[in-house]
Amino acid sequence: MEKLGKFEAIFYPKSLAVIGASADITKFGTHTLNTLIKFGFKGRIYPVNPHAGEILGLKSYADLKDIPGCVDLALIAVPAPAVPRVLEDCAARSIGVAVINTSGFSETGEEECVKLEREIAKISKEKGIRVIGPNCFGVYCPASGLTLPPGEYYSRESGNVAFLSQSGGYADRFCRDAKGWGIRFSKVVSYGNACDLNETDFLEYLAEDQETKIIGMYIEGVKSGQRFLQTVKEINQKKPVIIWKVGLDEGGRRAIASHTGALGSRKEIWEAFFKQTGAVRVNSLEELIDTVLIFQHLRVPCGRRIAIIGTGGGSGVDSADACERAGLSVPVLSTKTVEQLRMLLPPVGASAQNPIDLGNPWTSPSDYKKIIETASLDPQIDALVTVVWQLPFFYSRRELFWSFFQKLVEAPAAVGKYLRKPLIMVLCATPTEAEMLEAENEWRKIKDRYVAAGIPLYPTIERAVKATVNFIAYQEYEKRTKARALLHCPPRWSI
Amino acid sequence: MEKLGKFEAIFYPKSLAVIGASADITKFGTHTLNTLIKFGFKGRIYPVNPHAGEILGLKSYADLKDIPGCVDLALIAVPAPAVPRVLEDCAARSIGVAVINTSGFSETGEEECVKLEREIAKISKEKGIRVIGPNCFGVYCPASGLTLPPGEYYSRESGNVAFLSQSGGYADRFCRDAKGWGIRFSKVVSYGNACDLNETDFLEYLAEDQETKIIGMYIEGVKSGQRFLQTVKEINQKKPVIIWKVGLDEGGRRAIASHTGALGSRKEIWEAFFKQTGAVRVNSLEELIDTVLIFQHLRVPCGRRIAIIGTGGGSGVDSADACERAGLSVPVLSTKTVEQLRMLLPPVGASAQNPIDLGNPWTSPSDYKKIIETASLDPQIDALVTVVWQLPFFYSRRELFWSFFQKLVEAPAAVGKYLRKPLIMVLCATPTEAEMLEAENEWRKIKDRYVAAGIPLYPTIERAVKATVNFIAYQEYEKRTKARALLHCPPRWSI
Numbered sequence: 001m002e003k004l005g006k007f008e009a010i011f012y013p014k015s016l017a018v019i020g021a022s023a024d025i026t027k028f029g030t031h032t033l034n035t036l037i038k039f040g041f042k043g044r045i046y047p048v049n050p051h052a053g054e055i056l057g058l059k060s061y062a063d064l065k066d067i068p069g070c071v072d073l074a075l076i077a078v079p080a081p082a083v084p085r086v087l088e089d090c091a092a093r094s095i096g097v098a099v100i101n102t103s104g105f106s107e108t109g110e111e112e113c114v115k116l117e118r119e120i121a122k123i124s125k126e127k128g129i130r131v132i133g134p135n136c137f138g139v140y141c142p143a144s145g146l147t148l149p150p151g152e153y154y155s156r157e158s159g160n161v162a163f164l165s166q167s168g169g170y171a172d173r174f175c176r177d178a179k180g181w182g183i184r185f186s187k188v189v190s191y192g193n194a195c196d197l198n199e200t201d202f203l204e205y206l207a208e209d210q211e212t213k214i215i216g217m218y219i220e221g222v223k224s225g226q227r228f229l230q231t232v233k234e235i236n237q238k239k240p241v242i243i244w245k246v247g248l249d250e251g252g253r254r255a256i257a258s259h260t261g262a263l264g265s266r267k268e269i270w271e272a273f274f275k276q277t278g279a280v281r282v283n284s285l286e287e288l289i290d291t292v293l294i295f296q297h298l299r300v301p302c303g304r305r306i307a308i309i310g311t312g313g314g315s316g317v318d319s320a321d322a323c324e325r326a327g328l329s330v331p332v333l334s335t336k337t338v339e340q341l342r343m344l345l346p347p348v349g350a351s352a353q354n355p356i357d358l359g360n361p362w363t364s365p366s367d368y369k370k371i372i373e374t375a376s377l378d379p380q381i382d383a384l385v386t387v388v389w390q391l392p393f394f395y396s397r398r399e400l401f402w403s404f405f406q407k408l409v410e411a412p413a414a415v416g417k418y419l420r421k422p423l424i425m426v427l428c429a430t431p432t433e434a435e436m437l438e439a440e441n442e443w444r445k446i447k448d449r450y451v452a453a454g455i456p457l458y459p460t461i462e463r464a465v466k467a468t469v470n471f472i473a474y475q476e477y478e479k480r481t482k483a484r485a486l487l488h489c490p491p492r493w494s495i
Numbered sequence: 496m497e498k499l500g501k502f503e504a505i506f507y508p509k510s511l512a513v514i515g516a517s518a519d520i521t522k523f524g525t526h527t528l529n530t531l532i533k534f535g536f537k538g539r540i541y542p543v544n545p546h547a548g549e550i551l552g553l554k555s556y557a558d559l560k561d562i563p564g565c566v567d568l569a570l571i572a573v574p575a576p577a578v579p580r581v582l583e584d585c586a587a588r589s590i591g592v593a594v595i596n597t598s599g600f601s602e603t604g605e606e607e608c609v610k611l612e613r614e615i616a617k618i619s620k621e622k623g624i625r626v627i628g629p630n631c632f633g634v635y636c637p638a639s640g641l642t643l644p645p646g647e648y649y650s651r652e653s654g655n656v657a658f659l660s661q662s663g664g665y666a667d668r669f670c671r672d673a674k675g676w677g678i679r680f681s682k683v684v685s686y687g688n689a690c691d692l693n694e695t696d697f698l699e700y701l702a703e704d705q706e707t708k709i710i711g712m713y714i715e716g717v718k719s720g721q722r723f724l725q726t727v728k729e730i731n732q733k734k735p736v737i738i739w740k741v742g743l744d745e746g747g748r749r750a751i752a753s754h755t756g757a758l759g760s761r762k763e764i765w766e767a768f769f770k771q772t773g774a775v776r777v778n779s780l781e782e783l784i785d786t787v788l789i790f791q792h793l794r795v796p797c798g799r800r801i802a803i804i805g806t807g808g809g810s811g812v813d814s815a816d817a818c819e820r821a822g823l824s825v826p827v828l829s830t831k832t833v834e835q836l837r838m839l840l841p842p843v844g845a846s847a848q849n850p851i852d853l854g855n856p857w858t859s860p861s862d863y864k865k866i867i868e869t870a871s872l873d874p875q876i877d878a879l880v881t882v883v884w885q886l887p888f889f890y891s892r893r894e895l896f897w898s899f900f901q902k903l904v905e906a907p908a909a910v911g912k913y914l915r916k917p918l919i920m921v922l923c924a925t926p927t928e929a930e931m932l933e934a935e936n937e938w939r940k941i942k943d944r945y946v947a948a949g950i951p952l953y954p955t956i957e958r959a960v961k962a963t964v965n966f967i968a969y970q971e972y973e974k975r976t977k978a979r980a981l982l983h984c985p986p987r988w989s990i
Contacts, residue, residue, distance in 0.1 A: 025895075026857070034891055035891070103843055103844045153889050170813075172889075179926060180926045180927030181927060244813075246812045246813050246816050249815070249820070250819065250825070251815035251818065251819055252812055252815040254815070254827070255811040255846070255850045283816070284817070284957055316750040317662070317742055317747055317751055318739075318741050318747075318779065318780070320750045321743065321744065322779070323746065330747075331746075348575070348603065349602075351750070353749055354746065355750045357750070389664070394647070395526075431672045433675035433939070434940060434943060440935060441929070447927060462779055
């Protein structure tokens with residue numbers, strides 16, 4: 001059988017060895033094996049362990065040499081001191097790539113551990129076996145059924161989002177949390193200490209990967225700053241690169257050093273990096289999810305002039321505040337739009353000016369649709385945000401109000417699909433009482449409806465606004481870059 | 496029967512009239528009546544309606560005059576043009592206070608509506624009947640069983656938090672959302688257009704109210720700036736005043752004008768206001784809840800030096816980032832603390848430096864407790880934040896891990912009660928998939944456990960940090976004010 005290319009072996013291995021799996025379920029290797037079986041890896045899996053004859057129903061091999069046929073990928077979860085020998089065995093067995101989950105290397109800061117990592121890097125180079133890790137979770141690729149160790153419940157559907165993460169924990173949390181928001185992945189890599197393959201290597205692959213349209217990253221530190229900058233700058237012209245860079249202050253840098261051993265760098269350098277590459281900057285897992293979500297759904301161009309449509313209750317006031325605080329504008333609508341809106345709104349308690357206030361939560365769904373359409377046609381407006389509170393759950397005669405509410409909340413989903421301008425939905429989060437779990441359940445169902453309709457939905461106006469600003473800033477950068485290219489102007493920033 | 500004092504009639508009426516209740520459940524007055532009955536108002540309720548003999552099981556009166564005995568409070572929900580005559584009837588019937596729910600007054604910006612509001616104010620002044628509103632939801636006071644129209648599900652328990660809100664919608668949402676966080680109220684007032692009783696009148700009452708220890712406010716605009724500033728400044732020395740001021744930009748101001756008719760004012764004036772009064776400034780409903788929560792739970796003084804304890808997974812890195820971005824510090828621990836922590840931590844994958852990384856989520860609960868205690872004794876540290884991910888739900892053999900996790904997550908709650916320094920818990924939010932509702936349910940149970948233990952818990956590190964910074968800033972202001980008073984120094988700021 002022919003040996004697969006490096007990245008093909010990483011993402012689409014036909015066979016893999018799990019080295020360090022045992023009968024003990026609390027061990028990392030066993031956990032990995034169990035997860036792969038449960039998730040449904042499509043190739044052959046060979047557990048390797050000197051003692052066990054069978055692990056989790058699979059025949060186990062005492063030695064790599066005993067495995068019949070080709071092995072494309074090795075997952076290594078043996079204690080750190082044993083890793084170099086295992087890696088050499090893998091190379092001898094002609095395995096092209098190894099994922100080293102084991103930690104206890106340069107991230108500890110201890111001399112012997114740092115040396116051990118250098119030894120791995122040396123073996124990798126000399127024996128021609130490529131390494132992901134050490135101190136990482138590995139790869140999730142739904143198309144091949146490959147998943148990170150905790151990823152039994154990740155989506156089995158493929159999508160167009162790739163994620164590169166130095167942290168295994170955050171790779172895991174992003175995959176898990178993004179699932180409910182309808183974000184689907186092409187490839188996810190947790191690469192840890194990056195002693196061989198690093199963030200830029202993966203980026204270069206993803207740039208050409210047909211399945212990937214959006215790239216997210218969690219970065220503690222990078223291996224080669226200049227190469228990374230150039231790569232991000234180029235890719236970002238074609239595919240948005242959304243980066244969560246952590247550890248720019250003292251405590252964060254200290255945490256990084258002991259987490260993946262990376263060297264955090266100065267704040268100013270990263271400020272310049274973001275300006276120069278146009279990469280989208282986010283500051284938390286939540287913002288990462290929210291931003292990927294809006295990039296996944298919105299295709300049309302979008303400017304900063306927002307129309308807000310609130311279903312009463314003063315939600316227009318703080319929505320306008322949130323927009324304006326974030327650098328968006330909430331402009332006055334044209335006289336024509338205001339006149340048209342007045343015809344659709346109740347005479348008292350409502351407002352036809354921007355923010356548009358429907359006055360009460362019992363607006364007719366068909367009027368709600370018309371109001372959204374009318375506002376979207378105003379030439380002063382680039383995008384629309386509509387804010388809905390899930391009120392009826394907190395009323396007597398819930399059934400009466402609830403059936404009405406379900407029709408109401410369907411209106412933006414129905415109309416949003418054919419508007420010429422982006423529509424963003426805010427369905428306010430439900431209370432956290434244990435007794436209100438059913439309201440949360442209904443919230444989730446409506447959220448799923450919006451996911452299916454391809455309309456970004458957020459639980460707070462602040463989250464909607466942050467994501468929208470990130471989306472717009474990317475488009476503004478693109479526009480500037482294109483204009484500059486046309487004029488043959490030099491870039492405005494340099495490091 | 497003796498006539499009650501103004502505020503006694505507002506918060507503890509022995510009898511009230513609901514004017515405008517009818518057989519139609521979708522009408523505001525009927526909704527109010529229904530809510531009061533369901534919530535369990537402790538006094539007598541008299542529906543007033545010219546047509547109906549009985550409404551929701553209560554005898555209805557065609558005229559206020561027909562009601563036997565004393566009426567302390569009137570709730571008015573008749574159409575705007577009818578309000579002046581009804582208010583005169585109330586005054587004639589010796590009712591001391593009226594809540595006017597009806598909208599359609601100065602908030603519309605239309606001349607005749609503004610005139611109508613002036614007429615109400617005039618009647619109030621001339622006939623000696625005090626008015627809350629118009630365009631408001633009214634009063635929630637669990638001790639007397641009084642509640643806002645949508646407040647059937649509010650807590651029946653009393654607490655020490657008061658809330659004053661120009662917006663009825665936000666009064667409602669705050670009461671609803673705060674309930675699940677264990678926030679309990681003394682008094683809540685939605686006062687709308689404030690044509691008679693305004694924010695400062697209520698503040699003066701709350702300053703002396705024994706049941707109120709913390710005051711929250713949602714403000715669109717104030718009636719008398721100087722009097723408001725002086726009152727907040729004085730009260731804030733004794734009871735924290737937490738203010739969400741909206742509408743500081745163009746769109747927000749426009750929204751306010753059509754919402755409660757208030758005049759928003761210049762940003763700079765409000766900046767100066769917050770500096771001079773030391774009132775705690777928040778920017779969203781979420782931040783308001785989070786901030787009230789921390790004030791409700793933390794009694795001990797607190798400084799800006801934070802120890803972070805993460806249960807693995809790189810959560811220390813972004814927690815340190817979030818702290819440092821917000822102006823908190825994550826200092827190096829003393830050598831002694833680090834040595835003691837090393838004894839309690841696994842040798843690999845963990846960190847005894849701040850942020851402290853437990854290395855994996857399967858730390859023994861008793862070690863976790865000792866680690867928290869040890870960190871809290873470090874003289875470099877003022878407060879502790881511990882971050883836990885609800886991981887086991889996403890693992891095979893969930894039961895095995897879950898029973899362990901429940902013991903683990905109990906550790907901070909058990910130890911937090913007797914620490915000399917504040918402990919803040921972050922239990923990361925669960926994914927939003929419909930199938931993961933059970934994880935959300937478990938999250939809520941743990942959250943309730945922390946509410947009961949009096950330890951503030953947040954679903955993200957960002958929310959925890961914002962609340963902590965608000966709490967610390969208030970204490971710093973207090974300290975400065977006291978130091979200044981001792982030195983007889985003039986204040987540093989003036990408007």
